[in-house]
Amino acid sequence: MGKFERYLTLWVVLAIISGIGIGRLAGDSIAFLSDLEVAKVNIPVAILVWMMIYPMMVQVDFSSLKHVTRNSKGIGLTLVINWLVKPFSMAFFAWLFLDQIFSAYLSPDDAQQYIAGAIILGAAPCTAMVFVWSYLTKGDANYTLVQVSLNDLILLVLFIPIVRLLLGVTDIQIPYNTLIYSVLIFVVIPLAAGYISNKYLIQKQGLAWFKSVFLQKLKPVSMIALMVTLVLLFAFQGQSILDNPFDILLIAVPLAIQTYFIFFMTWFIGRYLKLKHNICAPSAMIGASNFFELAVAVAISLFGLNSGASLATVVGILIEVPIMLSLVALANRWRY
Numbered sequence: 342m343g344k345f346e347r348y349l350t351l352w353v354v355l356a357i358i359s360g361i362g363i364g365r366l367a368g369d370s371i372a373f374l375s376d377l378e379v380a381k382v383n384i385p386v387a388i389l390v391w392m393m394i395y396p397m398m399v400q401v402d403f404s405s406l407k408h409v410t411r412n413s414k415g416i417g418l419t420l421v422i423n424w425l426v427k428p429f430s431m432a433f434f435a436w437l438f439l440d441q442i443f444s445a446y447l448s449p450d451d452a453q454q455y456i457a458g459a460i461i462l463g464a465a466p467c468t469a470m471v472f473v474w475s476y477l478t479k480g481d482a483n484y485t486l487v488q489v490s491l492n493d494l495i496l497l498v499l500f501i502p503i504v505r506l507l508l509g510v511t512d513i514q515i516p517y518n519t520l521i522y523s524v525l526i527f528v529v530i531p532l533a534a535g536y537i538s539n540k541y542l543i544q545k546q547g548l549a550w551f552k553s554v555f556l557q558k559l560k561p562v563s564m565i566a567l568m569v570t571l572v573l574l575f576a577f578q579g580q581s582i583l584d585n586p587f588d589i590l591l592i593a594v595p596l597a598i599q600t601y602f603i604f605f606m607t608w609f610i611g612r613y614l615k616l617k618h619n620i621c622a623p624s625a626m627i628g629a630s631n632f633f634e635l636a637v638a639v640a641i642s643l644f645g646l647n648s649g650a651s652l653a654t655v656v657g658i659l660i661e662v663p664i665m666l667s668l669v670a671l672a673n674r675w676r677y
Contacts, residue, residue, distance in 0.1 A: 346470065346473055346662065347662070348662075349658070349661065349662040350659060350660070350662050352568060353655070353658050356568050356571035356572050356575065357571070357582070359572050360571060360572040360573065360575025360576045360578070361576070361578075361579035361583065363572065363576045364577060364579035365579060371576060374573065374646075383642065383646065385573065386570060386573070386638060386641050386642075386646070387526055387527070389566045389570045389573070390634060390635075390637070390638040391527075391530070391531055392563065392566035393563050393567050393634045394528075394531040394635065395531045395534060395535055395559075395563075396556070396562060397469040397531075397535075397563070397634075398468075398532045398534070398536070399534075399556075400535070400539070400556065401468075401489060401490050401493055401532070401536070401539070402486060402490065402539065403536060406487060406490055406491060408487055409491060411484075412484050412487075412616075412620050414614050414616060414620075415611070415620040415621070415624050416491065418610060418611055418614065418624050419607075419624045419627060420491070420495070422603060422610075422624075423627065424495060424499055424503075426606065426628075427463055427466065427599075427603055427628055428463045428464045428503045429507070430463070430599060430602060430603065431459055431460060431462065431463025431464075431595075432456070432459070432463065432507045432510070432511070434459075434596075434598050434599045435455070435456045435459035435460065435463075435595045436456055437595070438594055439591065439595060440452045440456060443594075446587065446591060451585075451588065451649050453511065453512075453513060454644065454648055454649025454650045455588070455591075455592050455652070456511055456653075457508055457513050457643075457650040457653070458592075458640050458644075458649065458650035458651065458652065458657075459592070459595060459599075459653050460504060460507045460508060460511070461639050461640050461643075461654060462596070462631050462633065462653065462654050462657045463599065464500055464503045464504045464507070464636075465496060465500060465631060465635050466628060466630070467489075467626070467627050467630035467631055467632055468492070468632045469632075469634075470630055471485060471489060471623065471626050472485060472486075474623070474626035474627075474665055474668075475622065475623040475626060478623070478669055478672045478676075479619060479673075480618075480619050480620070480622045480623035481617075481619040481620055484619070484623060485623045485627075488623065488624070488627055489627070493528075496632075497528060497529065501521060504639070505517065505520060515643050519642055520639070523638065523642040523643070526638075527635055527639065527642075528635065542555060571658070574637070574641070574646055574652075577646040577647040578647055588649075589656055592652070592653050593660050596656060596657055596660060597660055597664055600630075600660075600664050600665075601664070603625075603628045604626070604628070604671075607621075607624055607625040607628050608621060608625040608675075611625065618672075618676045622672045622676075625668070626668065626669075629665065629668060630661065631657055631661070633654060633657050633658045637651065637655060640654045
């Protein structure tokens with residue numbers, strides 16, 4: 342596990358501090374950045390998100406889907422948890438804590454925004470970091486690639502209706518065309534570009550060069566883009582966070598509970614189905630983790646840079662690595 346991934350929480354905290362500082366110093370002089378939009382999609386954020394997502398998508402090998410039946414139980418479990426359980430359990434925990442249990446500490450508007458961010462976060466299973474979690478738990482690398490590839494394809498079909506359904510249930514009205522544009526810009530285009538360049542580069546330069554040279558050079562681009570995105574977001578969120586620092590902790594509670602809930606459910610069902618450890622572990626990890634880059638981009642597109650929904654998705658990044666490392670330790674302890 343690289344230093345960036347291992348200390349992601351620290352980098353997010355530093356990005357929060359830097360963003361708040363820039364927001365305080367720059368003031369209204371950076372306000373024009375939030376107005377650079379096309380169909381409510383922020384252009385600077387779109388460019389940064391492409392830089393984050395493309396390095397993930399270029400690693401996806403859809404030819405691996407020919408092996409989808411090799412571990413049908415594991416794939417079936419992954420699909421059920423990721424698309425029939427996870428989005429709805431996230432919406433439930435977010436509503437339960439942010440709208441009910443913590444109602445004395447949050448205004449109804451803030452609670453609604455935070456719930457929206459949690460819903461967007463829960464509707465997209467992990468794409469990139471799951472390879473790290475699978476490796477750390479000695480998961481089957483080929484199986485992990487198959488389940489990521491399959492989930493990316495399903496994401497194209499189910500993400501929009503699930504998000505629209507759950508936001509509608511919580512009485513949050515969103516422009517349908519903005520949601521469609523967001524998925525086209527942040528999923529379809531990077532996925533198509535990644536697929537085409539994957540095939541072209543491997544054919545021209547070979548698989549060894551692609552993995553050892555191209556992907557290694559591309560990795561820092563994704564890291565830098567993520568940090569710049571967070572700094573930009575917190576430059577607009579700064580005053581809100583300074584006024585309500587306790588909100589970050591309140592948002593983290595349902596997100597953390599959701600992560601452990603999905604992991605334990607998947608893990609014990611997998612054990613009941615007698616899945617091997619190298620299949621059960623990555624199945625549990627992909628559901629517990631989130632495609633937070635996409636969630637941040639969609640939340641900003643739908644609600645804006647200074648929205649509570651965007652803040653909620655960033656809290657998901659803040660707690661991701663510590664929680665997932667604790668689950669890696671559990672999975673390794675329970676291997677036998």
